[in-house]
Amino acid sequence: MAPPRPPPIRTAPTGAGVELLFLRDEDMRQAQDLLMLACRAFNALIDEELQALGLGHAHYRIMQAIALQPGLAVGGLLGLLGITKQSLNRALGELLALGLLRQQTAPQDRRRRQLYLTTRGMEIENRLFSLQRDVLLRVYRNAGGKAVDGFRRVMRGLIDESDGPGLSAGALPPPDRSTP
Secondary structure: OOOOOOOOOOOOOOOOOHHHOOOOHHHHHHHHHHHHHHHHHHHHOOHHHHHHHOOOHHHHHHHHHHHHOOOEEHHHHHHHHOOOHHHHHHHHHHHHHOOOEEEEEEOOEEEEEEEEEOHHHHHHHHHHHHHHHHHHHHHHHHHOHHHHHHHHHHHHHHHHHOOOOOOOHHHOOOOOOOOO
């Protein structure tokens, strides 16, 4: 079943005062609906592949975070994902058992466990990433540079406005897709 279509987008006003951006509740509801439907559609791009691998979205979020920050400590991952320790430990245990992750003790602090994707884990994460990347690339190209920049500013603003501890768009490291 195809996801429901988002409500039609009102055309933007032109002329004096456009930069003041007057938004009504219906505009805010539309933005909320669009975010929800876009997240659902974007995640659905990898559902079939995840199911074939016996994995879920929580597994992929963990793999994605570690792909971006190899050596990420378990505590840092917990804060980044904003999930319970119990949920994280269950998913981490499954990824370790499947040979998709490895952990090692940090040399500077033996209490700290650092996480890395295995070669197989990197292959799977890259395959899942490519499914979403291809669609995102087409959408970005259709929207144009100004729209992409505006989208990034909105997403970073939403992150920065959140009350989540340790969440800040400015704190996001640049992607590190190199092999360890």
